[in-house]
Amino acid sequence: MEHRRTCYAGDYTGLQIQRTLLHRAQELQVPIVDTIYITRLLVSDGRIFGAYGFDIVDGVPVVIHADAVILAAGGHTRIWRHTSSRRDENTGDSFRLAALAGARIRDAELVQFHPSGLLEPSEAAGTLVSEAARGEGGQLRNAQGERFMERYDPERMELSTRDRVALASYTEIAEGRGTEKGGVYLDVSHLPREQILSKLPRVYRTLIDLQMLDITKQPIEVAPTAHYSMGGVWVSPETHSSGVDGLYAIGEAASGLHGANRLGGNSLIELLVYGRITGGDAADYVLGLVELRRDPAAVAEARAEMQQLLTGSGEESPRLLQRSLRNLMTDHAGVVRSEEGLREGLAKLDQLEGRVANLTAHPDIAGFDDLAHAFDLYGSVLAARATLECALERRETRGCHNRSDYPQQREELRGNMVWSPGAGVVFEPVAEAPEELRALAQQQIDDSPVGKLAE
Structure with a gap:
């Protein structure tokens, strides 16, 4: 991170990658179906055979036969109140789909809070101010005008890692040096x-559109915002397979690549590198299949779950419960956690799950969005439980995970918290990489342009 090593297109990098990908998909005539909401992955004898969902426009149930599935449905940062995620993404549905299919969730507690999310307007709270703002020389100041990063990382200042900058901003706000609205100032003027x-x-x-704020003349009021899930579906580092035959995960839905703190710019590169690897391995898996059993009972179970939401008599609303969950996670599993706070969060989650059981979806003439919101909530509740339970067991401070009652990193906890609905949390120590592999990795670093620049 000490070198300018990120390929970018102004601060539209992600959008440009998306445009290029869509253009290439059109050239290859790849079918893109963007009105189907997937509610379940279909499994028989521990092997994927498809997916079940419905059309958001008219509610028609859909069964998709697939010899392999690659989950690319993002992470779970939408379960916090301030988040850089858009309204209906990163709700934890990838966690739920994988877990119900028999996969495990790894390091759900490792959530990166980006230092610079907007505070207003309320409907846009958490909207990201790009990392490029600090990369180009933006300065962070508290309400007293102090450039406070001097206290936390005097060498790297605002170019410190995201977890350190977010913790610094959180500390300034918590100790009373924040703005009246509960933020700090990011100034590029x-x-x-x-x-x-x-x-x-x-x-x-x-900033012009949302606040009528001219950043060439005025500072931006920001606060830490839930931004990236380092944790996610357990996958093999070589193939990104999940342990369930035919099920793979990629990007923010997967876990393991970024450790306890993703460095800026690394997620889009990850998609390009592991997208190719995972796609190739999934294709090889499909080509090697001799037979595949499709289980009508799995389809019936998925259909019954959806019908229950549509025909039930419960009075709870998905949107209202989602707001309650976001408040719960913000209050008890934010930038800084503690044993007491996490246990209180789990107790509140128990109560919230009781209300979720009384949930009913109410489609209307505009479509079946409310049904999608209900399934979003199912994913969010599962992801919240995995996060709280894993955060409770990680009694240390490591990367993005800050425990006020365990402020030091503990060597005996250098490993992964692996969670599943039945077994809860199991700690798996990280195995040492073979000496020859570490030597090869170091040689590649030394031979790279960045390595030579460092010399």
């Missing part, structure tokens, strides 16, 4: 206007 307009065009436009 000292930079040349031309630099801001060329390198931070989206940030400039977003």
Whole structure:
């Protein structure tokens, strides 16, 4: 992170990758179905044979026959109140789909809080101010005007790792040096206007649109916001297979690659590298299949679950319960956690799960969005339990995971918290990489342009 090593397109990098991917998919005539909500993965004898869902427009149930499934449904950062995720993404559905199919969840407690999420307007709270703002020379200041990163990382200052910057901002706010609205200031107004307009065009436009704020003249009020799930579905580091035959996970839905703290720029690169690896391995798996049994009972179970939500008499609303869950996670599993807070969160989650059992979806003439929200909530509740239970067992501070009652990193906890609905949390120590593999990795680093630059 000490070197400028990220490929970027202003602060529209992700959008440009998406456009390129869609253009290439169209060239290859890859069918893209974007109105189907998947509620269950279909499994028979420990092997994937498809997926079940419904059309959000008209509610028609859909069975998709698939010899392999690659989960790319994101993480679970939407279960916090302030999040950079859009309204209906990263609700934990990838966790639920995998867990119900027999896969395990790894390191759910490792959630990166980005240092710079907007505080207002309320409907846009958590919207990200790009990392590029600090990368281009933006400065963080508290309500007293102090450039407070001098206290936390005097060498790297605002270019410190996200977990340290987020913790610093959180500490300033918690100790009373934050703004009246509960944030700190990110200031780029000292930079040349031309630099801001060329390198931070989206940030400039977003703040004009949302707040009528001209960042070339005024600082931006920000606070830590849930941004990235390092944890996710347990996958093999070589193939990204989940341990369930035919089920793979990629990107934020998967876990393991980023350890306890993802470095900026690494998630989009991860998709390009492991997208190719995972796609190739999934294709090899399918080509090697001799037979595949499809189980009507698995389809019937998925159908019954959906019908229960549509025909039930419960009075609970998915959206209202989702808000309660987000408040719970923000209060008890935010930037800094404690034993007492996590146990209180689990007790509240027990109560909330009782209310979820009384849930009913109410589609209307506009479509079946309410049914999708109900399944979003199912995923969020499962992801919240995995997160709280794993965070409780990780009695240390490591990377993004901060425990006020265990402020030090503990060598005996260098490993993974692996969670499943039946077994709860199991700790798995990290095995040492073979000496020859570590030597090869070091040689690749030394031979790379960044390695030579460091010399």
